[in-house]
Amino acid sequence: MRLHTHDYRAPDTDGIVDGAVLMHREMADLLTRRTTTALHDLTTGPRAVSGAGGGDVVYAGSGPYAFLYHHWRERHGGDYRIVREVHTALWSGYWAQEELCAPLVRPGDLALFPTAYTRRLFLHHFPSVTRAGSAVAYPMLDRLPRRRPRPVPAAGRPLRIGYLGAMSLAKNVDQVLSVYARCHRESRGRVSLLCAGKPNDPRWEPDAVRAALRAGGDPAAVDALRLEGIWPQRRLAAFFDAIDVLLFPSTASRETLGRVVLEALAHGVPVLAADVGPAVELLPASNLVPTALDTHGTFDMGRVGPLGRVDEDALTEKLLTRDFAPAALRSEAPYTDEAFLSALRGDPPGAEPGHDRTLPDAVRVAPRPPQGPGQDPAAAADRLFLDFFQRRDEAVHAALDAHAARTGHDDPALRRIVDDPARNLADYRAFPRLLDALVLPPLTYTLAPAPVGAGNTTGGTP
Numbered sequence: 001m002r003l004h005t006h007d008y009r010a011p012d013t014d015g016i017v018d019g020a021v022l023m024h025r026e027m028a029d030l031l032t033r034r035t036t037t038a039l040h041d042l043t044t045g046p047r048a049v050s051g052a053g054g055g056d057v058v059y060a061g062s063g064p065y066a067f068l069y070h071h072w073r074e075r076h077g078g079d080y081r082i083v084r085e086v087h088t089a090l091w092s093g094y095w096a097q098e099e100l101c102a103p104l105v106r107p108g109d110l111a112l113f114p115t116a117y118t119r120r121l122f123l124h125h126f127p128s129v130t131r132a133g134s135a136v137a138y139p140m141l142d143r144l145p146r147r148r149p150r151p152v153p154a155a156g157r158p159l160r161i162g163y164l165g166a167m168s169l170a171k172n173v174d175q176v177l178s179v180y181a182r183c184h185r186e187s188r189g190r191v192s193l194l195c196a197g198k199p200n201d202p203r204w205e206p207d208a209v210r211a212a213l214r215a216g217g218d219p220a221a222v223d224a225l226r227l228e229g230i231w232p233q234r235r236l237a238a239f240f241d242a243i244d245v246l247l248f249p250s251t252a253s254r255e256t257l258g259r260v261v262l263e264a265l266a267h268g269v270p271v272l273a274a275d276v277g278p279a280v281e282l283l284p285a286s287n288l289v290p291t292a293l294d295t296h297g298t299f300d301m302g303r304v305g306p307l308g309r310v311d312e313d314a315l316t317e318k319l320l321t322r323d324f325a326p327a328a329l330r331s332e333a334p335y336t337d338e339a340f341l342s343a344l345r346g347d348p349p350g351a352e353p354g355h356d357r358t359l360p361d362a363v364r365v366a367p368r369p370p371q372g373p374g375q376d377p378a379a380a381a382d383r384l385f386l387d388f389f390q391r392r393d394e395a396v397h398a399a400l401d402a403h404a405a406r407t408g409h410d411d412p413a414l415r416r417i418v419d420d421p422a423r424n425l426a427d428y429r430a431f432p433r434l435l436d437a438l439v440l441p442p443l444t445y446t447l448a449p450a451p452v453g454a455g456n457t458t459g460g461t462p
Contacts, residue, residue, distance in 0.1 A: 001056065002055075003037040005060075007028060008025050008425075020063070021426045024063070024426075042065060056081070059344060060084040063087075064087075067096075067100035067104075067378055071378045083343065084109070085112045086256070089118055090307075091253070092432065093428060093435075096381075098126050099126075100378045101128065102127070103128075104378070105128045110134065110348060111133060112136070112348075113136050115355065116355035117359070118278065120361075124361070124363070125363075125365060134348075135343050135349055135350075137335075138334060138340075139336060139340035141262065149270070150327070151326075152270065152324070155321050157190065159245065160193075161194070161244070161319065162240070162244075163176045163246070164196050165248075167198060168201065169306060170251075170254075170304045170305050171250035171255075172274075172306055172310060173204060175249050175312055179312050181216055181221050182312070184221040187320060191319070195225075196230065197230065198229065210227075237267060240267035243269060245324070246269050247272055249273065249274050250274065250277075251274050251310075252305070253307050261279060262282070265282075270287060271327070272319070272324055273287065274291040275290055280355055283330065287324045289310045290310070291310045291311065293307055293308040293358070297446070298444055299444060301442040301444070302436055303442075331353040359447075362448045363445055364448055365444075380438070385431065396434070400415065400438070403437060417430050
């Protein structure tokens, strides 16, 4: 078996902070070290995989673009197997990928998911994603340290809380700050907070956060707060050495794993997280915080936002009383290199841990409006991809002209994407937005209330 994959070591990822992008780079490096791999450039079009033959495997590990390989295989009579990935949950990019792949998936193809929660979500919504044709594998642990769980300071002793990741409402960072302020006040100053991450809104800039804390009536909390901005990967150990517990209250609509959870556990740091979504299968039950889903709003896959809110009273109580377990990962197997490499060989891991069923079972996605006669969205997406990445800007502008004439709105942000001289496969703010506008508009969805008596987790059967 020979592997073929995009050379993801090439894209410039400076300024792009995204766990999936980091994973793509790590996998390109892993495959070149551990397997016979033919690297190619996806943006060159079908000739990128012209050398793939029977018995070969194409690993689509370069973002939400697996539909290209499926379309090219069909169009050019290829007989290789395709292993694709889904790295986000309710985002138009990977949702569109699965819509476009659906009629082109063949026996032997495989979809990999970071968590069983994510797999369950897509099993519910795509008949082309089957139990036999999907697995949970996200190789990561073999590139992390394996430190022993560190002792948790006793109740009443100083506690250092940490938050690592984007400073965004989608990740409920406002709740991190609110709970910290309460803990600092109720512990009489024995709690501190270290935040490392990029603010995605002016309200999360350091000066604004400090001003809000002062206005909240506890100016001393400002002195025990460190807002550090983005920390590079090489400084992760220093970050985790500076905290006793990590908060991960994210209910972001795109969340499928939370790399920071695995990173913290690998460094021996316990994590407290929402009791819906991916963390359910990663953490001990005592480290999960009751969470209320937003069952009243309508969400858009073109935007990221919080799907629920953690119970701040419960989280505050857990922190002050130390009602949580030391660092422990419930199941390590899916996050090893061997699980990933076995999947590529055609022997995907079978067993999976108990996982959240509340959130994936609650999702109700609006149906896609019917395509017009003769429309082929996979061909249109293929054409747009090649026009964009091969700098056929006139063709993309012509498509935007037609879109503006049809909708009565000419979006200058889309024009700027085309006019920008950069073409970066790793920039999900660029081509995926064009795909949203010109081929498959983002769908909307709601969350249904859980049935009375429904449990939160399920075992290995999705």
